[in-house]
Amino acid sequence: MGGGTLARLLSSSSSSAAAAAAAAPASRRLLASAAAAGARLATPTPSTGPAGAAASSPPRKGGVVGAIRSALGDAASPLPPGYKVDEQFLHETPTHVTTLSNGLRVATERHPVGAATVGVWVDAGSRFETEDTNGAAHFLEHLVFKGSAAMSQRALETTVENMGANFNAYTSREQTAYFGRAVTAHVPELTNILADILLNSEMSPASVERERDVILREYAEVNKLPEEELFDNLHATAFQGTPLAQTILGSEDCIRSLQRPDLRAYVKRHYQPHRMVLVGAGDVDHDTFATQADKLFGGMRSDPDAESAAQLVAARPCFLTGSDMRVRDDYAPDAHFVIAVESCGWAHADAVAFMVLESLLGGWERYATTGDVVSSRLANGLHATPSAKRVGAFNTSYADTGLFGLSAVAAPHDLDDVVSVMMGELVRLHTAVDEGALAAAKAALKTRMMAAADGSTAAAEETARQLLVYGRKVPLAEWVARIDAVDAAAIKRLVGKYVWDREVAVSALGNVSQLPDLTWIRRRTFSTLY
Structure with missing residues (x-):
């Protein structure tokens, strides 16, 4: 199968998906409707969306195979004539997505399990740092949970503990995540806290200095792990001279030199609504969740001049050097x-x-x-x-x-x-x-x-x-x-x-x-x- 054929397979047409939804039996419409909904989310760019473009083919009736071919159009051509997808794969919890006026996307997957995971994923990581600010994304991950203008760190910890909830975060080279899990009754409060610490994080100079010491200790511990050092060195040599060569924790010099203004500047540039996704997975109602999200995050200003992640990647491309x-x-x-x-x-x-x-x-x-x-x-x-x-x-x-x-x-x-x-x-x-x-x-x-994808946290991620x-x-x-x-x-x-x-x-x-x-x-x- 050639690259062009697989490229077509990596794209789906909203028009063909809609046709499949009309032609397929009711019990088999999930694939077509999900493809149609997915195609409406965004117009993929060469850097961030599926490559290639599928030409729409006339809708074809005929059970599961017909639904797949109608949904994928010409992209279904690499599949053998008698190809069938097991029906169990067609019965999937749908993902509902609402885009706020400022560009932030709100997505939910409802599983009535009595609890839910709520989180914000940002399309920003160590790749988008400069050599002088390497480690800023990871530094922010630590600082966000140290309190906000409305809630001190101690008050935050007490509130989360009383709810029986938990918060976590991680940073990668291209993404940063902040998320928490709580029982259904506390999901609105969990969402409020998440919005508060992200939008109103205090980042006091004292907190910056305390977390600097914590990160330096973490840096020393990580460097003792062979696998971590091995793959950091691999990125450093393979992508030398490009942003992917930078480590997630940052260099020791950068960790020691980063200050509050550097972190504020990073947030202002990269924590833009169009580069953020708010997700709720578990026992969460989409309409209620989206309404609350609009109240909490709708006030974020969308900078018309802010670059997208795709633009930043194109400006500083990465490639392997032998x-x-x-x-x-x-x-x-x-x-x-x-x-x-x-x-x-x-x-x-x-x-x-x-x-x-x-x-x-x-x-x-x-x-x-x-x-x-x-x-x-x-x-x-x-x-x-x-x-x-x-x-x-x-x-x-x-x-x-x-x-x-x-x-x-x-x-x-x-x-x-x-x-x-x-x-x-x-x-x-x-x-x-x-x-x-x-x-x-x-x-x-x-x-x-x-x-x-087992569990609400994995589904949200x-x-x-x-x-x-x-x-x-x-x-x-x-x-x-x-x-x-x-x-x-x-x-x-x-x-x-x-x-x-x-x-x-x-x-x-x-x-x-x-x-x-x-x-x-x-x-x-x-x-x-x-």
């Missing part, structure tokens, strides 16, 4: 290393195929109960390599680029054997893909995708993330169809396009004296005969 970063410690018991190639952004035509490829390669651990009985060729090859201890595929996507590769932990000797197996099995997929293994990988991916990166919530049936459309030919083409004779980035730490050099690894992207 490179190598190693932190050598000959006294360490193991070698930790990562080998990565540049992949694609969230909404690129090849994004779903990369998800399938990650599942196909999978992971392996020597001391796991299934260590010697896994059907994966990669796992079998590593099990026969005595020094290998653990290997796993990873797939990290951003707005305009991404990283795909394999991470490994191994004994410090014979590391060339471990790398040979890893690269050999990855490159082999350019010419040979086992159909049985591919079917199993796609089934496993669907299972993980459904399991990942997934809804917000999709609204920010795709401009809509993608129905589960559409995900299943997209995954099923990735065949052996698509995997071969993907590896040929992104892996075969392409630059690699390597990050390694620990006892890595025997890890082959970058040129040796680079040659393995097109041959295992050297």
Whole structure:
């Protein structure tokens, strides 16, 4: 399946979806109506929305298959003639979205479970910082919960504790999230608190200094974790000279130098309504929630000159540079290393195929109960390599680029054997893909995708993330169809396009004296005969 075909699969037409809603039986209209609603959310841009554009095809009647073809139009063409989506995937809780006059989107998914998660996701993270303010997004994550002009930190903690609620937050390279969970009766109060601490955060100089010490301690602890250091170094070397090279916590110098005006300036520039999504998932009524959201957030001024995340990404694009970063410690018991190639952004035509490829390669651990009985060729090859201890595929996507590769932990000797197996099995997929293994990988991916949305917090996070990166919530049936459309030919083409004779980035730490050099690894992207 070519990139153009998959690009069409990554887009759905509102007109074809509406036609499907009229033609399909009532019990099967969810896919069409969800696609239509999703298409109305936003007009995707090349950086933030699904790539390509689907040409509308005439509506076709005929049960589930007809509904899918009508909803997806020509995008359904890669699917086999007898393709069917299990009906259980069509019965999905709908996502309701209201856009306020200032551009902030309010989304809900109702699950009558007696509790709900409410959160604000911002399309801003460490990628949008300058070199001098690296760490500002993470610093704000700490400060927001330290009280507002109307409520001190102690009063906030007491109120949340009395409600039996909890708050949390996280920062990534492209997004920042603030969310809380409470029983149904306290959801309005939870939403009020969330709006207050976000819109009226005090950020007193004393709070800034206290949190600076907390973040510096966190910085020291994170640097003791091999995996965290490994992937921070990978971004630093792979995306050197670009914003994605910056760490989420920030450099130690920046953490020490950031002041209240720097944080205020970051909020003013990036915490714009059109870059924010308010989500409620669980026992929450959409109309009531949207009305409250308009009262709380409707007063946020929308700056007509404010850049969108897509504009900021386009102004400072990121790309991979073939490179190598190693932190050598000959006294360490193991070698930790990562080998990565540049992949694609969230909404690129090849994004779903990369998800399938990650599942196909999978992971392996020597001391796991299934260590010697896994059907994966990669796992079998590593099990026969005595020094290998653990290997796993990873797939990290951003707005305009991404990283795909394999991470490994191994004994410090014979590391060339471990790398040979890893690269050999990855490159082999350019010419040979086992159909049985591919079917199993796609089934496993669907299972993980459904399991990942279990619970109100996971549902809220997934809804917000999709609204920010795709401009809509993608129905589960559409995900299943997209995954099923990735065949052996698509995997071969993907590896040929992104892996075969392409630059690699390597990050390694620990006892890595025997890890082959970058040129040796680079040659393995097109041959295992050297």
